[in-house]
Each structure stands twice: as structure tokens, then as C-alpha cells.
Amino acid sequence: MEELGKTILKLIPVIGDQxxxxxxxxxxxxxxxxxxxxxxYALVTLYTEMKVSAHIQDRVAYMYxxxxxxxxxxxxxxxxxxKEDTVPDSADKTLFRLAPYLVFIGTxxxxxxxxxxxxxxxxxxxxxxxxxxxxxxxVVIGLLMSGWASNNKWSLLGAMxxxxxxxxxxxxxxxxxxxxxxxxxxxxxxxxxxxQDGGIQNWILFGGPMPITQKLLLLPFTFITFLIxxxxxxxxxxxxxxxxxxxxxxxxxxxxxxxxxxxxxxxxLAEYANMFLVSAVATSLFLGGWSSPFGSFMSGPVWGVFxxxxxxxxxxxxxxxxxxxxxxxxxxxxxxxxxKVMTPFLFVCIFAVGLILVL
Amino acid sequence: MIESRVLPTDYVTEPGxxxxxxxxxxxxxxxxxxxxxxxxxxxxxxxxxxxxDGEIVVDVIPHIGYLHRCFEKHAEHMTNYQQVIPYxxxxxxxxxxxxxxxxxxxxxxxxxxxxxxxxxxxxxIMAELQRIASHLIALGTFGIDMGAFTPFLxxxxxxxxxxxxxxxxxxxxxxxxxIWVGGVSHDLPARFVEKAKDFCKYxxxxxxxxxxxxxxxxxxxxxxxxxxxxxxxxAINYACSGPMLRGSGVNWDLRRDDxxxxxxxxxxxxxxxxxxxGQVGDVWDRxxxxxxxxxxxxxxxxxxxxxxxxxxxxxxxxxxIRPDHGEVYVRTExxxxxxxxxxxxxxxTSPSRVKARSPAFVNLxxxxxIAHGCMIADLVAIVGSTDIVLGxxxx
Numbered sequence: 175m176e177e178l179g180k181t182i183l184k185l186i187p188v189i190g191d192q193x194x195x196x197x198x199x200x201x202x203x204x205x206x207x208x209x210x211x212x213x214x215y216a217l218v219t220l221y222t223e224m225k226v227s228a229h230i231q232d233r234v235a236y237m238y239x240x241x242x243x244x245x246x247x248x249x250x251x252x253x254x255x256x257k258e259d260t261v262p263d264s265a266d267k268t269l270f271r272l273a274p275y276l277v278f279i280g281t282x283x284x285x286x287x288x289x290x291x292x293x294x295x296x297x298x299x300x301x302x303x304x305x306x307x308x309x310x311x312x313v314v315i316g317l318l319m320s321g322w323a324s325n326n327k328w329s330l331l332g333a334m335x336x337x338x339x340x341x342x343x344x345x346x347x348x349x350x351x352x353x354x355x356x357x358x359x360x361x362x363x364x365x366x367x368x369x370q371d372g373g374i375q376n377w378i379l380f381g382g383p384m385p386i387t388q389k390l391l392l393l394p395f396t397f398i399t400f401l402i403x404x405x406x407x408x409x410x411x412x413x414x415x416x417x418x419x420x421x422x423x424x425x426x427x428x429x430x431x432x433x434x435x436x437x438x439x440x441x442x443l444a445e446y447a448n449m450f451l452v453s454a455v456a457t458s459l460f461l462g463g464w465s466s467p468f469g470s471f472m473s474g475p476v477w478g479v480f481x482x483x484x485x486x487x488x489x490x491x492x493x494x495x496x497x498x499x500x501x502x503x504x505x506x507x508x509x510x511x512x513x514k515v516m517t518p519f520l521f522v523c524i525f526a527v528g529l530i531l532v533l
Numbered sequence: 534m535i536e537s538r539v540l541p542t543d544y545v546t547e548p549g550x551x552x553x554x555x556x557x558x559x560x561x562x563x564x565x566x567x568x569x570x571x572x573x574x575x576x577x578x579x580x581x582x583x584x585x586d587g588e589i590v591v592d593v594i595p596h597i598g599y600l601h602r603c604f605e606k607h608a609e610h611m612t613n614y615q616q617v618i619p620y621x622x623x624x625x626x627x628x629x630x631x632x633x634x635x636x637x638x639x640x641x642x643x644x645x646x647x648x649x650x651x652x653x654x655x656x657x658i659m660a661e662l663q664r665i666a667s668h669l670i671a672l673g674t675f676g677i678d679m680g681a682f683t684p685f686l687x688x689x690x691x692x693x694x695x696x697x698x699x700x701x702x703x704x705x706x707x708x709x710x711x712i713w714v715g716g717v718s719h720d721l722p723a724r725f726v727e728k729a730k731d732f733c734k735y736x737x738x739x740x741x742x743x744x745x746x747x748x749x750x751x752x753x754x755x756x757x758x759x760x761x762x763x764x765x766x767x768a769i770n771y772a773c774s775g776p777m778l779r780g781s782g783v784n785w786d787l788r789r790d791d792x793x794x795x796x797x798x799x800x801x802x803x804x805x806x807x808x809x810x811g812q813v814g815d816v817w818d819r820x821x822x823x824x825x826x827x828x829x830x831x832x833x834x835x836x837x838x839x840x841x842x843x844x845x846x847x848x849x850x851x852x853x854i855r856p857d858h859g860e861v862y863v864r865t866e867x868x869x870x871x872x873x874x875x876x877x878x879x880x881x882t883s884p885s886r887v888k889a890r891s892p893a894f895v896n897l898x899x900x901x902x903i904a905h906g907c908m909i910a911d912l913v914a915i916v917g918s919t920d921i922v923l924g925x926x927x928x
Contacts, residue, residue: 231686327566331588331909414680415752424913426572499746501753502680504910505588 208285208296216446219490220247226491227498257435265432266323273320274433274440280312281447288454289364291464291478302362303351306455307344310410313444314340317419317429320441324432332428335505336412336419342509343409343416346516350403353396353520353527354459357382363455367463374467379460391530395523400460402516404489407452409512411445414497418505453489454482461485563591570599574678574913577923579897581916588908593901597894597926604928608887614640614854615714617887622708624889625925627670630656630663630699631867632925633712638793639863639874640714643856651844652716653795658729658837659699659711661830665736666695667868668776668823668830671920675820676747678917679756684747691739694732701725714854716847726838733831733838740828748824757820758811761903761915765814771899774892775870776826777919780806780819787866799836801829819918853882869893869920889928893921 221244228235236243261267284306286296299305314337321333355361357378358369370376372383379400381389409416420428430441457463463485464478472481503511563586569575578599584592604624608617621636622629634656641648673688696706701722703711711718747753763773768781778785786803788796804825806818856878864873870892877886896919904912 227682231683232690233686327564331566331585334587417680418910424574424910498683500681501676501747501750501756502910503752504756504908506908507755 205286205296207290207294208288209282211290212282212285212443212447212450215450216443217247217251218487219446219449219494220250222491223494226494230495230498251439254435254439259435259437262325262432264325266325269319269323270432271437273316273323274437274444275316276319277313277316278440278444278447280310280316281444281451283309283312284451285447287363288451289367289458289463290482291475292364292368293475293478295364298362298364300360300362302360302364303355303366303455303459304361306363306451307348307351310448310451311340311344313410313448320433321429324429326432328425328427329429329431332419332425332431335425336429338505339412339416339418339508340410342512343406346402346406346512346520347410349517349520349524350399350406351455351459353399353523354378356524356527356531357392357396363458363463367458367465370462371465371473373465373469374462376465377460377462377467388530388533392527395526395530396460398519399523399527400456402520403459404452404456404492406512406516407456408493408496409508411448411452411493413445413449413493415500415503416508417497417502418508449490449493450486453486453493456489457482457485562586568912574674575916576674576921579916579921579923579926581900581912583909583912585909588910590904590907590909590912593904593912595897595900597897597923600923600927602924602928604889605887608884611883613882614856614884617884618713619708619710621889622710623924624891624928625667625867625869625872625893625922626707627922628663628667628868629707629709630659630712631667631865631872633709634660635863635865635867635872635874637712637714638865639861639876640854640856642861642863643859643876643878644714644850644854646715646848646850648716648848649845650795650842652846652848654837654841655717655721655846656712657795657799658834658841659702659717661834661837662695662698662729662732664830664868665827666692668827669695671823671868672743672747672820675914675917675920678913679747679753681747681750681753684743687739687743687746691736694735698725698729698732701728713847715850716845720846726841729834729838733835737828737831740824744824748821754810754817756910757817757914757918758815760811760816760911761907761918762812763814763819763899763903767899767902768814771902772895773870773899774895775866775868775920776819776822777870777892777896777899779804780822780918781814782806782808782818787864787871791864793863793865795837796833799833801832804829816914816918819920823920855880855882864890867892869922869925870896891925891928893919893923893925897921897926 224235224246236246239245239249261270287299287302287306289295317336317340318333321329321336324330354366358366360366360369370378370382374380376383378396381392381396384392412419420430425431430438433441464482466473466477466481563584566583566585567580568583569580570578575581580596580599582594582596583590602623604620607620611617617636618633621632624632669688669692673685676682676684699709700706702725703709703719705711763777763781765781765783768778768783773781782805784803784805787793789803804822806813806822808815808818809821810817858878858880860875860877862873862875864871866872871890872892873890875888875890876884879885900915900919904915907915
């Protein structure tokens with residue numbers, strides 16, 4: 175992050191060199207690319223979600239703002255900015271105002287260790303994915319705060335649900351991450367991606383770049399682990415079928431019932447960013463991250479960004495697809511899925527993968 | 534109000550999973566929440582006062598009356614028996630044809646009037662189309678209650694075709710004022726029969742599609758099977774009717790057991806819940822009964838369309854109807870169940886008393902009975918499966 179900030183500043187003639195010594199500025203500039211990416215990506219995903227859901231439901235969605243309504247997300251955001259930012263009288267005003275930002279910060283912090291290409295990664299720390307799991311837990315506090323501060327019983331129920339859900343699903347997520355980490359021997363997502371470089375056959379989803387017998391033995395376990403990681407990730411994002419915290423038909427809107435205007439938009443921005451984050455982690459760990467699926471063909475730092483975003487967006491699409499197809503689980507079924515299905519399966523996977531790697 | 538009520542205590546011990554490791558039950562403070570009148574899944578303006586212990590519903594008290602429009606009083610103050618029909622339209626606004634028909638049948642019974650055969654056929658076709666439209670909304674909104682949004686819009690897409698048929702017949706899409714005492718307001722337009730046949734052909738594969746998307750979805754089955762079980766005896770004791778009663782395994786349909794109009798001339802089957810996915814009388818059974826009734830309705834419509842005779846569509850009756858002194862109770866099978874009209878005539882041009890026995894009201898009354906100890910999400914499922922229309926509950 176620091177190097178990138180310095181490089182960008184040095185591109186500015188005359189004063190750039192002097193500014194490059196001011197470390198705060200360097201970090202701000204270095205941290206900007208993920209934020210810019212999130213904002214642009216949110217617009218694209220907003221549009222994609224509307225269009226995909228519309229076509230699933232036999233509708234056409236918006237068609238008038240620009241060609242096939244392409245400008246509608248911009249118009250939506252403008253509308254939300256213009257809206258009055260109400261805070262309920264009986265709400266805890268400080269917490270109420272703080273909560274959406276905390277939720278967003280939790281998600282945004284996770285982007286720091288996501289390798290968009292072999293050349294760019296916000297912060298090259300060797301804790302990598304471990305840091306990501308820890309940082310994204312801040313989201314729980316934000317959601318609990320929003321639910322509590324709203325002073326609304328439905329919001330409180332939603333917040334409690336989300337806290338229970340996020341904490342439970344962190345266990346399978348962490349265990350699933352562990353499987354990939356065991357195979358690669360590194361927590362750094364960039365290292366994990368590099369490990370899988372060299373084509374689709376080297377992806378950990380298909381057993382990683384191992385000798386063929388070991389690969390075939392690993393394959394079923396890595397495949398199951400990937401599925402569980404993706405589903406657990408979906409649960410952390412609060413998307414259908416795991417959208418209980420904001421279950422519209424049960425809890426009105428859950429924790430964000432009382433939010434409007436830009437605060438509401440920030441909740442949604444965080445949700446969309448989180449969707450990509452989950453896909454990005456799954457991609458980096460199991461699908462080669464920025465590496466090209468065709469070996470050295472179309473590979474390199476710039477193509478890396480392309481492949482990474484494409485793979486990520488594919489899983490974002492899958493999430494949208496599932497959201498508009500499936501009904502919602504019940505609270506106890508959700509907990510059951512986490513503790514009695516995913517976690518035991520992952521223990522088996524971890525054990526088996528460890529055994530295969532040692533042999 | 535809460536103190537005076539004895540709260541059931543078995544809900545903590547019943548599921549077993551809410552015990553601590555030492556065997557003590559987890560007892561926390563109860564919270565009273567208002568579900569409605571403005572809530573996405575109370576299907577209108579039903580207000581449920583629920584006492585919850587975390588996620589578990591301890592008690593439910595339905596509060597109704599937010600949509601009360603004095604139907605019965607209005608009916609007494611009309612200057613003509615025919616003028617009540619637009620009000621009957623507005624009772625169950627998702628099944629206006631059935632309401633009109635129920636009222637018209639009651640007045641015709643008072644008058645001892647026979648309607649021409651073409652009228653009977655038209656009424657059967659309209660009522661069955663309306664039943665499909667009503668069930669489609671019930672199933673679609675139930676899907677939303679379960680968190681699946683897509684089936685809702687698929688159902689609305691199909692319902693749109695039915696509304697188009699109604700629109701070409703009588704100009705209205707929701708409140709038709711079509712079935713009158715002594716006949717119907719207009720004859721069927723040209724090409725109606727053809728278009729209705731097209732609809733039947735179009736609609737049958739769509740039921741299969743809906744089943745694939747929602748009915749046999751694993752999550753959906755998990756959410757609905759063994760939830761909100763309404764046993765046979767309770768259903769009968771609470772006088773439930775319609776899909777609610779048949780979902781509990783009671784083989785009872787007024788179209789067959791107390792036949793009116795032409796229903797005994799058609800070939801169709803009464804659908805009952807069999808407990809395929811769980812216990813008999815659970816939410817899934819009530820759901821599947823509605824799906825299968827739509828198939829049966831299509832069968833009836835196809836037979837009626839094939840056999841519809843030519844003829845008059847309005848029996849000659851005086852402009853001002855003056856039935857003899859007397860009273861009459863006529864019950865029909867509306868999409869929601871037994872819709873009864875009790876009319877007292879004092880020999881004047883307007884009814885002296887009209888009482889509607891609304892199935893949605895009766896079906897709603899059983900909700901507190903079966904919702905004890907369920908979860909909030911289950912309560913939503915139960916309310917959704919009773920398929921209430923608040924316009925009819927409150928009248």
C-alpha cells in the first residue's frame with residue numbers, strides 16, 4: 175500500500191516528490207483503489223441484480239434511464255443522497271449514526287488483503303486471510319449497534335439474529351479457509367494465488383498443483399470445502415437463503431428498518447461490497463485468484479485484474495441467482511446447517527487433507 | 534391484559550432443544566411485539582399482538598377491524614336487492630365473483646328463481662377462473678412469506694391472463710359487479726370461449742413450473758412440513774372450511790357435498806391433505822391443496838367451456854325485487870371456504886338483514902390455537918397458509 179501510494183504521488187510533477195514523504199497521504203492514496211473499485215462495482219452490481227432478478231421473474235426491469243436503464247443505479251444513488259436523513263426520536267442517536275459506517279468499515283478493511291493482481295494488494299501482511307476473518311467480524315458489532323440503537327423491536331430481533339448468524343458462520347468459514355491454507359502453507363492470499371498459478375488444473379478446487387494421485391485424493395475434499403466456504407460466506411453476507419437478519423416478511427426489514435437515505439445506502443453498499451469480498455476470498459483460495467485459467471496465456475498483472483474481477487463477479491452473479499430462486503431458512507435450521515452439517519464436514523475434510531498431505 | 538392471561542409453560546420444554554446442559558429450561562423475559570397492521574406479511578391490515586420469548590412465539594392475539602366497512606349495515610340500507618352486489622364485491626376483493634355469486638344465489642333462493650342454463654355455465658366458469666386467480670395470489674404471497682420472491686411474480690403473470698379475460702367480459706379487473714340476481718350483467722364477448730381455452734392450455738404447464746420452483750424445493754419443504762399442524766378435530770371444532778379444512782384431511786367440499794349450480798355435472802376431485810411431507814394438516818398440506826385445486830378448477834373450466842349452451846343470460850325479473858317474507862341461508866364454496874349469506878326479507882325492496890359468514894374470519898380464529906410455541910418465522914407461515922383476506926374478515 176505504501177509503495178503504491180508513493181508511486182502514484184511520484185507521478186505528480188514537481189510537488190509529488192515532497193508529498194511522498196507525508197506518510198498519511200501516502201496511505202490514503204494507497205488505500206483508495208479498493209474504495210473506488212467498491213463504488214464502481216456497487217453500481218454495476220445494482221444494475222446486474224435488478225436485471226437478473228427481472229429476467230428470472232419474467233419482467234424487464236427499468237428501461238427508460240439510458241439504454242436499457244443503464245443509468246438507473248446512478249439515479250437511485252442520487253435519490254438516496256437527496257433524501258432526508260431521519261433519525262428516530264427515541265433512537266440512541268450516536269450509535270444510530272455510527273452503525274452503518276462501522277458495518278462498511280468492517281467490510282472495507284477486509285479488502286486490504288485481497289490481491290487484485292499479482293502486482294496490487296492493499297497490504298502485504300503475512301497474516302492475510304486470518305486478518306480478513308478478524309476484520310470482517312467488526313460487521314457484527316455494527317449490525318448489533320444499528321439494531322439496538324433503532325429502539326425498534328423488529329430491528330433488535332434482526333440484530334440478534336444477525337449476531338448469532340455471523341458468529342456461527344465464522345466457524346465454518348475459518349475452517350474452510352484452513353483447508354486451503356494447509357495445502358498452500360501460507361495465509362497470504364497473494365501467495366495462495368501464486369501457488370495455483372499455471373492454469374485451471376492447478377486450482378485448489380481441483381486438488382492444487384500436486385502429483386496426480388495426491389490430486390485425485392484431494393479433489394473431493396477440496397470441492398466440498400469450496401462449496402461450504404461459499405455457502406458460509408453467503409450466510410455472512412445475509413443473502414437469501416440466509417437473509418434472516420433482514421427477512422422482509424418476518425422482521426419488516428430487520429436491523430435497517432429505521433434507516434433511510436444515505437445511511438440505508440451505506441448498509442447496502444456494505445452488503446454489496448461484502449458479496450464481492452466473499453467471492454474474492456473463495457476465488458483467491460480455491461480458483462487461482464488472479465491467475466489465468468489458461469496457463470501463461472492472457473496472464474500478467476493487468477490480465478490478473480481482469481481474471482480476478484471476472485471470477486469474483488461470476489460468484490456475485492451466483493449469489494444473485496440463488497437469492498431470487500430460493501426461499502429462506504428458519505433460524506434453527508440456519509444454526510443446524512452451520513453447526514451440525516458444515517462444521518463436522520469440514521473437520522472431516524481437514525483431517526483427510528492433512529492425512530493426504532502427510533502421506 | 535397480559536397479566537390476566539395464563540401463559541403456557543410447555544413451550545420451553547416441548548422442543549427439548551431450549552434446555553441448558555444442566556437440564557434447566559432457559560427462561561428469559563418475554564417481549565410483546567405488534568405484528569401489523571403495517572407489516573409485510575400480515576396480508577393486509579391484520580394486527581397480531583404476539584408475545585415472544587426470543588424467537589419463540591408464546592401467545593398470539595389477533596386484532597381485527599381495521600378494514601371494517603359495514604357491509605352488513607350497508608346492505609340493509611340499499612333501496613334494491615341488486616344494489617348490494619357491488620358491496621359484496623368488496624368483501625373478498627380477491628374473489629369478487631364468488632362473493633357476488635353467493636349473494637345472488639341467496640336472493641334467487643328467496644325468490645325461488647331458476648336461472649337459464651347458459652347463466653349457470655358462465656357463473657361456473659367465472660367462479661373457477663376466480664378461484665385460480667385467488668389461489669395464485671395465495672400461493673405467490675405465501676412464497677414471499679417464505680422468502681422466495683420469484684414465485685410471486687410468476688403467479689401474478691398468470692393471474693394477469695385471468696384478469697384480462699374478466700376485463701374483456703365485464704370491463705373490470707378486480708371488482709366486477711358481474712353476477713347479478715337472475716343472471717349476469719353481460720353475455721360473454723365473442724372469442725371468450727376460445728381465449729379461455731387458450732388460457733387453460735397455457736396455464737397447465739405453469740403449475741408444473743411453480744411446483745418445480747417452490748413446492749418441491751427442499752428449503753420450502755423444511756420450512757412448511759410439520760409446521761402449524763392443524764389436526765382434523767380442531768379444524769372441525771373451529772368450523773374451518775375450504776383449503777384449510779381439506780388440508781387437515783377432511784374430505785369436504787360444498788361444491789360436491791351440498792351441490793349448487795352445475796357442479797354435480799362436472800367430473801372433478803376434491804383434494805385433501807395427505808401429509809406427504811410431514812403430518813396431515815401442516816402448512817405444506819394446506820399449500821398443496823391449493824395447488825391441486827387449481828388443476829381441478831382447470832378441469833372444470835374445460836368441461837364447462839366445451840358444454841356451454843346458447844341462450845338468455847338474464848332471467849326476466851322485476852326491476853324492484855320484492856321477495857316474500859322469509860329468511861334464507863345459502864352457502865357456497867369460495868376460494869377460502871364456506872361463504873354463507875343469511876338474508877332476512879320483510880317483503881320490502883331491500884333486505885331487512887344480511888349476514889355474511891366469512892370463511893377467512895373463521896379460519897383466522899384458529900391461528901392462536903395452532904401458533905403456540907412456534908417460531909416467528911413459523912407464525913408467518915401459518916398466517917400465510919390460512920390465506921386470509923382482511924376485506925372479508927372485517928367486512
